[in-house]
Structures are given as C-alpha cells and as structure tokens.
Amino acid sequence: MSGVNVAIAGATGAVGEEFLRLLALRNYPIKSLRLLASARSAGKKLKYKGEDVVVEELKADSFKGIDHAFFSAGGGISKEFAPHAAQAGAIIIDNTSAFRYDAEVPLVIPEINPQDAFKYGERRIIANPNCTTIVSLLPTFPLHKQFGLKRAIMSSYQAISGAGAQAMEELQQQMRDWAAGKELTVKHQPKQIAFNVIPRIDAVQDNGYTKEEMKFLWEGRKIMHHDALRATATCVRVPVLRSHAVSLTLEFEKPCTPEQAREILAKAPGVIVQDDPKSELYPIPLERAMKDDIAVGRIRQDISVDDNRGLCLWAVGDQIMKGAALNAIQIGELLLKK
C-alpha cells in the first residue's frame, strides 16, 4: 500500500492533538488527512508536519475515500458515526469505550494480541483499550504467558488529564489560586483535586465498582484471551498532570521470581524495566510523560502467597500516548503491514 487516507474524528481534543503529533513523528504513510470535529470547531486550523489543516464538521458523509478513521470524540459520537465510516469503506480505530465489550469488535494492544486487529469483520471497527488497562497489561501479559496469571489486584494513581483537558486545566487553576491565596473552584471534578485524591473514576456500577475498575477485568480477559482471569481494581485520581501509575499484585499458576520477571520484562515489547529502588530508580509519572514505553519497577516476590506464586510490581505510562493515541496508531500500523 503506498499510503492511506486518514481521518481523525475528535481532532481538537487532547488525544486528537497527540494523534497529529504522533502520526507525523512516526511517518504514518498519509496520502490525505481529514480532521473532523463538532460544528463549533469547524474552520479551526491545526498543524500537521508544519502545514495548516482546516478542521471540518464531522458528518455522516465525512468518510468518503477514507482508509483509516481514528475516533476519539466520546462514545456517543463513535456510535453515531462509525457505521457511516464503515459504510464508506474505512476501518475505524475507536478510542472510546463504545464498542470495546462487543464480541464482534476486536480490542487490541499490538504487543499482546496483534492477530485480533484483522478480525474487524463487516462492522470494520477495532477498539482501543482503556488507558489504565493498557498501562497494566503491558507488563502483566509477558508474565502471564510464562507463569499463567490466575488473579490480578490493581490500585491506580491516575493523572487528571485522563479526565480531559478541562479537568487538567482545573487542577492547574486550583494550584495557581492556592499559590495566590485565593479560594479554589471545583467544577469539572467531583471534588477538589489539588492536594487531594479522588477514589471514584467513571460511573458507579450496581456491584459498587466503578466502570473504570470493571474495565480492567473486562478488557484484560478479552485482550489476553483469558476468560478465567480473576481481577479486582480500585481506581483513584491523583493530582498529577500526565501519566497513570498502577500498583499490581499478581498471582500465578507457576512459581516465579523477581529475577525471572525482570529478565522477561526487559525483553518485552513496549516495556522498560526501571528497578533499583535503593538507588531511587523506579518509574514515576513525571518522568514517563511523552514516552512511548510503559515503565515497570518495584518488582518483588509477593510475600503474602505461598511457593513464590506471586509478584508485586509498579507500572507507569503516559496514558495519552501508549494509553490512547500511540496504541491506536500502532493498530493502524499493524493493518498497514499486512
């Protein structure tokens, strides 16, 4: 294929911006680029490889001639416009949760289940997983392949940019107001996020878990093709601008040591090991922003399970990059390689 016609639906958001930067950086073979957004943003100009591209209003007929359509404008938009894009012959790589749990729609992390990317079928949709799932599974899957994952317990430390550009600005405004001795304003988050943590992300389900927490289980099973997986999660927003962190406690069928885990993870695609806590080497959100790989450290034997069948680890990744735009682009690159 000499090149593809690309559309980005939701081009003006934080993830859309990251799409433009990464498509250019990775030299995605773009023949033409169409930037789509709501009527409000139509006419706005965005830069791609130094040139202005005018944002068009997203409409049912926006996808004529498009090969790859990246959607990142909310679940409702995806549900409404993906069928039109498919009708026009595009393959949709959808960054929302609209289709993730649909049995006909593959859910893909290229380092884990690349083969699934080609199973988009007649609906022509491939779903991009949740950011926290991606950060968690990148280091978990290589260990699962080797030792057989039985159960995963995850607690997250999620950056405010995961809640959108307005929430990110809110944290910064709260910090500026605090420094100026002013009263703080809370609008885009349920509670003040400056100097606080909020243990509720996304809607609360009837079982008491939030949807964000359930995604870890639902998506983990689907991506790893591991229906027997047991998992629980607690998802928490922290006053960090960018990059999600997760504390993972993993139980395996087979015994495993931290040394083996480090060796396996050092070779794992999309993962880097930063694990020498005595020398202050461990992944932190500040240092992972704008980086491709998920960093993993604090790898140790879980002393609460017998026979060395457990590991604890700490992983951090830029949730806008590998957790969203980068993973979606890598799915597109998989399709191009075929």
Added chain:
Amino acid sequence: MSGVNVAIAGATGAVGEEFLRLLALRNYPIKSLRLLASARSAGKKLKYKGEDVVVEELKADSFKGIDHAFFSAGGGISKEFAPHAAQAGAIIIDNTSAFRYDAEVPLVIPEINPQDAFKYGERRIIANPNCTTIVSLLPTFPLHKQFGLKRAIMSSYQAISGAGAQAMEELQQQMRDWAAGKELTVKHQPKQIAFNVIPRIDAVQDNGYTKEEMKFLWEGRKIMHHDALRATATCVRVPVLRSHAVSLTLEFEKPCTPEQAREILAKAPGVIVQDDPKSELYPIPLERAMKDDIAVGRIRQDISVDDNRGLCLWAVGDQIMKGAALNAIQIGELLLKK
C-alpha cells in the same frame, strides 16, 4: 489518679505540636508539663492552654517525677533516652519505630488491643504503631473479628506531612514556584513531589519491600495477635498535605457481604462509614484532615475471590492525629482509666 506529670520529647516537631493541641483539647489530666527537644530548640516557648511553656533540652535527667513520657523525636532519641525515662519511673509511649518489633514491648491501637497497653513490663515502654498501619487496621480489625482475615493487600496514598515538616514545606514551595513559573527545587524527597507520586517510602529491604511496606505486615500481626496473617503492601507518596489513604483488598475465612461490613464498621470504635459513591460520598484526604476517626468507603465484594470471601475498601485518616499523636494520647488515657 488526680493527675499526671507529662513530658513530650520532640515537642517542637509536627507531631509534638499535635500532642500539645490534643492534650489540651481532650483535657488530659496534666499536673505538670515538660517540653523537651534538642539543645537547638531549648528556650523556645510553646503554648499549652494559652500559656507559655519553655522548651528544655532533652537530657538523661529530664524525666524526674514524670508519669507519662511521649516520645516523638526519632528512633535514635527514643533508644537513647527511653531507658532513662523508665529508670525515673515514667511510662514511655513511643511514637517511633525503635521498639515496635521488640517482643517485650506492646504495640497498641486502643480500639484493637487495649489490654496490651498494660504489658509494658520493666522496660516501661509502649509503642505507637506506624501511621499507615493505624489507618489500615482500624477498619480491618472489626472485619477480621467477624470473618477471620486470611490475607490483606494494601496500596497506600500517603500525604507528604508523613515525611516531616520540611518535606511538607517542600511540596508547598514547589507549588508556589510552579505557579510563579520558576524552576522547582528538590531537597527533602527523592524526587519532585508536586504533580508526581513516589513509590518508595522509607528504606528498601533486601526482599525488595520498603520498611514502610513491611510495617503493615509486622505490625498487623502483632497488634491483631494474628501470626498467620498474610499481607503485602505498596506504599506511595502523593502530593497531598495531610491524611493518608489506603486501598485495601481483604480475604476472609468466612463469607461476608458489603452490607454486613457496613453494619459492622458503622458500630466500630474510631471508624466512620462514608459509602455512597453514586452520590459522591467516599473518604478523601482533604476532608479527613484534623478529624479523629478513620473514614471508610467504597466497600464492595471482591469479585476476584470465590464464595464472597473477599472485600475491597478505601480508608482515609489524618496520619498526624489518629496515625500518631491521638493514638499515643489514647494509650495514655487507657493507662489513666486503670
């Protein structure tokens, strides 16, 4: 007893300040109050019930006539001066980790093991547990009593004030510098804490755990008299000024439901239940600062274990109050009641 002679070793620190405030607030029956600190702080005046008390230099002979000596000036100071205080006839309530793992020294959370407070023996020392242990165990113990705790998995979100007054000021200075567009200075923490989280608290042990993480297991077993307890922890510093939060995943011998847990915890001393996440009711650090009780919420069935033998919960408490000064004072109050 009509009153006691009280000494505070480490009176000028953050916990020392809290001691003074709480001793006054709770009308601790003080006959005389001696404030002790390093030579550097001697001569300084601190307020107790509106009156100035002059800080004296902590010396071997500082404890003559003292009944209750609260120590909060670091493990080295406790090791050096506790024997002198005991020699003088004082009972030492020690807020450091110096004696916590000593079989002869009781480790006490008054709501959990009050009977142990009287086993101070000839060394006359009672140890106050680690702040994160206290926040975690207050809601865990009543559930253990009912359902039999087998295994606990904890991930913490710890406030910077737990690292001392200088670290707390460092976070605030970093925030002021950030707001002013200046470069940030890192001195008292291993990494920048503003807009970051740091997954390393206290020294790293040979097993890869930090001492802070091991305390949860060591102290949990000792306080709950539960040597068979299995536990693992990941302790993380977050940019919060005050109050620690913990994500707890608990496995029990017997089946249990979130409804039962809520009922038990609603009656548990030192604990309040804040659990209606659909209405944004859950414990957060900002709202727990300066409060006595540990708040617990996000109570749900752990879907990763069979037969309802697991619960997930989220607890938050002011680590300077119940996590330190308040718990120590409550130990003193136990002794007074005898």
